[in-house]
Amino acid sequence: MSKLTYEDKIKIYEEKQAGKTWSSLSAKYKVNPSVIQYLVRLIDKHGFDILRTTKNKYYTSYQKETIINRVLLNNESIVSVAIDEGLLSWGMLLNWIKKYKEMGYNIVERKRGRSPTMKIPKKKGNETDKEKIKRLEEENLYLKAELEYSKKLRAVVQARKNQQQKKK
Numbered sequence: 001m002s003k004l005t006y007e008d009k010i011k012i013y014e015e016k017q018a019g020k021t022w023s024s025l026s027a028k029y030k031v032n033p034s035v036i037q038y039l040v041r042l043i044d045k046h047g048f049d050i051l052r053t054t055k056n057k058y059y060t061s062y063q064k065e066t067i068i069n070r071v072l073l074n075n076e077s078i079v080s081v082a083i084d085e086g087l088l089s090w091g092m093l094l095n096w097i098k099k100y101k102e103m104g105y106n107i108v109e110r111k112r113g114r115s116p117t118m119k120i121p122k123k124k125g126n127e128t129d130k131e132k133i134k135r136l137e138e139e140n141l142y143l144k145a146e147l148e149y150s151k152k153l154r155a156v157v158q159a160r161k162n163q164q165q166k167k168k
Contacts, residue, residue, distance in 0.1 A: 003031060004029065004031065004039075006051055008029060009039055009043075009051050010048065012025055012036055013039065013043050013048075016036070022036055022037060038079065038082075038083070038089070038090060042083055042086070042088075045083055045084070045086075050086050050088075061107040061109055064100075064107050065100075065107050067085050067093065067096070068093075068096055068097055071093070072097070072158075073154075081093060104151075105150075105151060106147070
């Protein structure tokens with residue numbers, strides 16, 4: 001929807017409410033009819049305030065995970081979840097789910113901006129190298145165990161959902 005301006009989106013909504021067809025609006029604004037349908041549903045649900053013209057909204061990893069879980073665990077449709085959450089495109093949610101599965105069911109935040117050009121001087125700490133390595137290895141083992149637990153838990157929940165659907 002980035003191709004459409006804020007004014008275009010308002011005009012599309014008003015013209016659709018006036019009775020124009022999806023295909024005529026699609027031809028006039030040179031966008032897919034599904035984009036127009038999504039836009040109209042989004043404005044119906046959230047009003048014109050959802051069509052922000054300032055900066056993009058930032059979603060924390062927790063917010064992303066709860067939204068993704070609505071689709072994967074609760075078996076809700078991608079489009080309906082995207083509209084409920086006020087995402088400007090259901091494709092955004094589709095990309096989140098794709099990345100989530102690629103990263104082994106972990107949310108990884110994308111780094112933004114340039115990397116610093118100056119090297120940050122290392123701080124001298126009280127830990128020796130051996131102690132630091134040992135501490136990091138223990139932390140690594142803990143995190144691996146935690147990850148395995150969450151994967152197994154998700155698999156159990158998914159299996160139960162599948163069993164419930166088969167019984168129906």
